[in-house]
Amino acid sequence: EAQVTQNPRYLITVTGKKLTVTCSQNMNHEYMSWYRQDPGLGLRQIYYSMNVEVTDKGDVPEGYKVSRKEKRNFPLILESPSPNQTSLYFCASSALHISGIGSYGYTFGSGTRLTVV
Amino acid sequence: ELKVEQNPLFLSMQEGKNYTIYCNYSTTSDRLYWYRQDPGKSLESLFVLLSNGAVKQEGRLMASLDTKARLSTLHITAAVHDLSATYFCAVDIGSGRDDKIIFGKGTRLHILP
Numbered sequence: 001e002a003q004v005t006q007n008p009r010y011l012i013t014v015t016g017k018k019l020t021v022t023c024s025q026n027m028n029h030e031y032m033s034w035y036r037q038d039p040g041l042g043l044r045q046i047y048y049s050m051n052v053e054v055t056d057k058g059d060v061p062e063g064y065k066v067s068r069k070e071k072r073n074f075p076l077i078l079e080s081p082s083p084n085q086t087s088l089y090f091c092a093s094s095a096l097h098i099s100g101i102g103s104y105g106y107t108f109g110s111g112t113r114l115t116v117v
Numbered sequence: 118e119l120k121v122e123q124n125p126l127f128l129s130m131q132e133g134k135n136y137t138i139y140c141n142y143s144t145t146s147d148r149l150y151w152y153r154q155d156p157g158k159s160l161e162s163l164f165v166l167l168s169n170g171a172v173k174q175e176g177r178l179m180a181s182l183d184t185k186a187r188l189s190t191l192h193i194t195a196a197v198h199d200l201s202a203t204y205f206c207a208v209d210i211g212s213g214r215d216d217k218i219i220f221g222k223g224t225r226l227h228i229l230p
Contacts, residue, residue, distance in 0.1 A: 033217075033218075035220075040222065041222065042205065042220045042221055042222035042223050043160075043205070043207075043220040044220075045217060045218075045219070048217060058217065059219075090159065090160065092160075104165070105150045105162050105165045105207075105218075106150070106152075106160075106162065106207075106218065107162070108152075108159045108160045108161075109159060110158075110159045111158075111159050
């Protein structure tokens with residue numbers, strides 16, 4: 001089954017304790033992205049990657065890191081989490097059309113609900 | 118700065134009624150997406166609109182795109198309770214290296230039986 005898999009689904013952690021949220025897709029998609037969803041703010045892009053070893057900042061990258069060493073994996077790293085990073089996180093992937101994402105849109109993972117206390 | 122604005126942000130309506138959700142965006146794009154999100158769930162792709170004048174329909178939902186007006190609509194016909202969810206529009210900007218998708222804040226639709 002074609003899917004984007006995120007782990008964990010739920011995570012409660014303490015301020016300053018490094019954590020990684022994993023994301024893996026089995027569709028051979030070039031494009032992967034991380035979003036956070038907060039009430040009243042919709043989805044905001046954190047980082048995205050157009051292909052292996054190519055990553056770029058989205059709209060809210062502060063406090064996050066990513067890597068794209070393999071095409072299928074795009075982990076999100078919080079080196080020193082803070083309470084304002086409490087949120088619902090989504091990983092998404094897409095094939096790339098010749099002119100960009102256009103023809104396909106995203107496939108989303110199930111989400112990771114992160115609480116930082 | 119690109120803005121994607123949905124209107125209304127919250128809608129409560131009776132079953133059997135028709136209504137339209139609007140999505141306005143502030144920069145040139147001919148690629149727009151609609152997603153549905155149920156509470157506590159992920160986002161599900163509903164429609165992909167790729168050109169001016171594109172219209173797509175699935176059941177009681179119909180989406181259209183007017184790139185000149187920078188406007189997309191999601192029309193609900195004879196609403197049923199199962200359509201209660203949050204609906205997001207998202208606009209694809211750029212191409213090549215800078216391609217990205219910007220989401221609206223979502224419209225929470227509540228359909229009363």
